[in-house]
Amino acid sequence: GAVVSQHPSWVICKSGTSVKIECRSLDFQATTMFWYRQFPKQSLMLMATSNEGSKATYEQGVEKDKFLINHASLTLSTLTVTSAHPEDSSFYICSASRTGYRSTEAFFGQGTRLTVV
Amino acid sequence: GQQLNQSPQSMFIQEGEDVSMNCTSSSIFNTWLWYKQDPGEGPVLLIALYKAGELTSNGRLTAQFGITRKDSFLNISASIPSDVGIYFCAGNSGGSNYKLTFGKGTLLTVNP
Numbered sequence: 001g002a003v004v005s006q007h008p009s010w011v012i013c014k015s016g017t018s019v020k021i022e023c024r025s026l027d028f029q030a031t032t033m034f035w036y037r038q039f040p041k042q043s044l045m046l047m048a049t050s051n052e053g054s055k056a057t058y059e060q061g062v063e064k065d066k067f068l069i070n071h072a073s074l075t076l077s078t079l080t081v082t083s084a085h086p087e088d089s090s091f092y093i094c095s096a097s098r099t100g101y102r103s104t105e106a107f108f109g110q111g112t113r114l115t116v117v
Numbered sequence: 118g119q120q121l122n123q124s125p126q127s128m129f130i131q132e133g134e135d136v137s138m139n140c141t142s143s144s145i146f147n148t149w150l151w152y153k154q155d156p157g158e159g160p161v162l163l164i165a166l167y168k169a170g171e172l173t174s175n176g177r178l179t180a181q182f183g184i185t186r187k188d189s190f191l192n193i194s195a196s197i198p199s200d201v202g203i204y205f206c207a208g209n210s211g212g213s214n215y216k217l218t219f220g221k222g223t224l225l226t227v228n229p
Binding site: 004006032034041042043044046049091093095097105106107108109110111113 | 148150152157158159160161162165205207215217219220221222
């Protein structure tokens with residue numbers, strides 16, 4: 001149990017285009033999902049907290065108009081990188097906490113490698 | 118903000134050796150989690166700790182929640198080549214905020 005699926009696993013896009021990344025909890029409901037960004041050989045940096053049915057809470061320094069987050073159901077959250085630029089190239093990872101369980105026990109997706117050319 | 122100091126930054130060991138890594142925090146945490154991340158993959162939860170002093174094992178892995186609630190360690194016994202990866206500690210300070218603060222990771226290399 002507690003499987004989180006992230007799609008796509010990698011994507012290459014042209015500068016100026018938008019990219020959508022999906023995060024699904026396959027066998028549990030997730031009231032809260034988190035989006036992280038990870039640079040090579042570095043730790044995970046929290047970008048935003050996504051709560052089902054409400055607006056996401058962004059960390060300081062993260063542009064909410066650039067990184068659009070939608071959490072429309074208890075099993076799906078999406079991150080859209082709008083007007084992507086090369087500096088947005090990174091590894092993006094989502095995590096989900098199981099509703100009704102110890103919510104701090106977060107499970108991660110496989111990650112999405114975004115390359116903007 | 119909260120900071121987690123994880124050490125060592127990297128380790129090179131021989132197969133069969135035991136490994137120990139730890140994390141310390143500048144503030145109290147209610148939850149400590151240990152994750153392993155393979156290259157190009159998301160982190161996988163290894164052990165979750167919820168009570169000060171708690172000692173929990175998962176196979177060859179053992180982790181403890183420090184009694185001061187500001188530290189935790191992870192031990193790996195009899196290491197094998199597939200233990201290679203980056204190990205992260207993560208902590209949560211509780212309340213309605215479920216956010217995790219991550220350590221910078223320990224890169225483990227196991228020589229066969």
